[in-house]
Amino acid sequence: MIDIKQIREDPERFKDAGRAKGFDVDIDRLLEVDSTLMSARKQLQEISTSKNRIGKSIPKLSGDEKQAALTQLSELKQQEAKHDEQIKKLQPEFDELMLEVAQPADDDVPLGKDDTENVEIRKEGDIRQFRFEPKDHVQLGQALDIIDIERGVKLAGTRNYLLKGDGALLHWALLRFAMDCMVRKGYVPMSVPLLMKDEAMSGTGYYPGAEEQTYRMEKDQLNLAGTAEVPLTACRMGEILKAEELPLKYVALSSCFRREAGAAGKDTYGLYRIHQFDKVEQVVVCENDAEQSRKFHDEILGNAEAVMRALELPYRVVNVCTGDLGRGQAKKFDIEAWMPSRGNYCETHSASKFYEFQARRMNLRYRRQKTEETRQKEKSKINFCHTLNNTVIASPRILIPLLELYQNADGSVTVPQVLRPYMNGKEQITKSSSRST
RNA sequence: GGAGCAGUGGCCGAGCGGCUUAAGGCGACGGUCUUGAAAACCGUUGUGCCGAAAGGCACCGGGGGUUCGAAUCCCUCCUGCUCCGCCA
Structure with a gap:
């Protein structure tokens, strides 16, 4: 497997490497899925931060305040579910593509078909x-x-x-x-x-x-x-x-x-x-x-x-x-x-x-x-x-x-x-x- | 194959719904002390992701569920150990 960071930095290198070896992978699609997943994860993290903060305050609250906090939490949970779904859908595609990206050959490897x-x-x-x-x-x-x-x-x-x-x-x-x-x-x-x-x-x-x-x-x-x-x-x-x-x-x-x-x-x-x-x-x-x-x-x-x-x-x-x-x-x-x-x-x-x-x-x-x-x-x-x-x-x-x-x-x-x-x-x-x- | 028990950080081990930011110990690393070492004392010490940083998030065998909140409760799978059966 290749470091996704390297693919982000220099996608052309991996496209060329794949072509030379006969393992062509849709690198553009991989990067697209990658960036969608990254932003979903980022938002999910922010939601978790809020959830954790509110969750911790719950035992100290009572009455209307507590009720308001619970409502806020259920809203956050809805947003969370939305992103979760997106990740669940795209993660398998990402994993599959990642397993297919080829290791580039060394410079002193001759170019050839077979x-x-x-x-x-x-x-x-x-x-x-x-x-x-x-x-x-x-x-x-x-x-x-x-x-x-x-x-x-x-x-x-x-x-x-x-x-x-x-x-x-x-x-x-x-x-x-x-x-x-x-x-x-x-x-x-x-x-x-x-x-x-x-x-x-x-x-x-x-x-x-x-x-x-x-x-x-x-x-x-x-x-x-x-x-x-x-x-x-x-x-x-x-x-x-x-x-x-x-x-x-x-x-x-x-x-x-x-x-x-x-x-x-x-x-x-x-x-x-x-x-x-x-x-x-x-x-x-x-x-x-x-x-x-x-x-x-x-x-x-x-x-x-x-x-x-x-x-x-x-x-x-x-x-x-x-x-x-x-x-x-x-x-x-x-x-x-x-x-x-x-x-x-x-x-x-x-x-x-x-x-x-x-x-x-x-x-x-x-x-x-x-x-x-x-x-x-x-x-x-x-x-x-x-x-x-x-x-x-x-x-x-x-x-x-x-x-x-x-x-x-x-x-x-x-x-x-x-x-x-x-x-x-x-x-x-x-x-x-x-x-x- | 049947029955029972157990899986927590490098290792041992506590925890059994919010005082966990995972106690305590061992080991390792750094420091004080010392001619040097040991002992003693002080400090540091899991992995991954996001972030320039501060910090945040996830992870207590895997997956799913209950709950505002799960290492802790439920389901399921996996692995290991013990006993019984069978067997090269």
Whole structure:
């Protein structure tokens, strides 16, 4: 959410920002509703002042004087009702519009329509040249009996799958390796609930907007989180944190559920776009300071890159353009891994910087320590936090480049060095060995 | 799922229709004293909105109601605790 004061001051900035991102909101209407509400509230306050004053004098009055006061009060109540009604009518419209105003993108975010206009920042790692006809991850998975898409679909419909034997172990090895990397860096590991209340969904910025992408338990008014970003970012919602607690650095492993509505017919092959997957996610909550946000944005990007380098997977980092940014994101780096079967770099990670957009929505604040500055300006003691998040690893999507790039001419797959300790020392996945380690 | 109890400021806790401008305590901060610290004493100390300021308004789990007036009474929902039942 954006500070209404900022919108009042510079409406054009938010109109432009919305247009660039493809989240157009009627800013003029918002300001109109805002000023009507403000004047109604102002008059309501004056009425309350009078009511309070008269109300207090009542016990001291008697006879005609008391009667006159009571009459005056009932007149005030009528006026009050009029303004109350106006507020009740307009407040919901105001709230709705406020939730829709987009966070302006940083100046160094490229202008663009969609993901085709994202700008590559750098490439890392060499793309492997095969001296044999390589298989894709589905062919490999079937031949090695570690991926079973057919039965996944039998159980749960399209975009579902099973991982089996060494496939399951490799999947968990990746997740556990990623988790350990983060814990070593001081991130606090968390196991979190995934059925989220609406407040957590709108607090993180998913609602309104992503309802169609979300599995919802209507009976219980709960939503299956599409990422652990939701519980991790929202877990301190409504609190005033102590400055000494910051930055909060959280990491969680969770299943992720996505309806993929509107993606019908897109990426239907293999494990790329699926309804349920597992992900290790990192979240940082820091002080309200653009420079700190920038620093932690680099840090969480670096954390993910370290995992990719350790896995020796070639990737590139792109600066996501305005049209491909979410409503709340000020800037986003995607990591795209090279996927031989797709002949392209494809998104495996997404590092987002929100400034106070999410914190404002969920009323997540912190109290600054008393310094010379705050002692003079008492008002600015409490501020909204800044929030950021990034994938550490998401599997099975990461299995696509991993299986495809680590395959051998004989159809086996070499286990990356760093994962072997998590696979009972196993060095290769072969057909005959895939069921046991 | 059934029964009972409870939700008040950073924390504990009083208040049960107008002496509340939310007592009192703890903690925190500032000051006096001290070589320094502790103790003691004095003072300050919730959030949001309007306002240049003075000040005003709202908020005692959420929502609604009764009343001239609600933390206090009524309805409703939510959350937590205890006991019982069921269960991985």
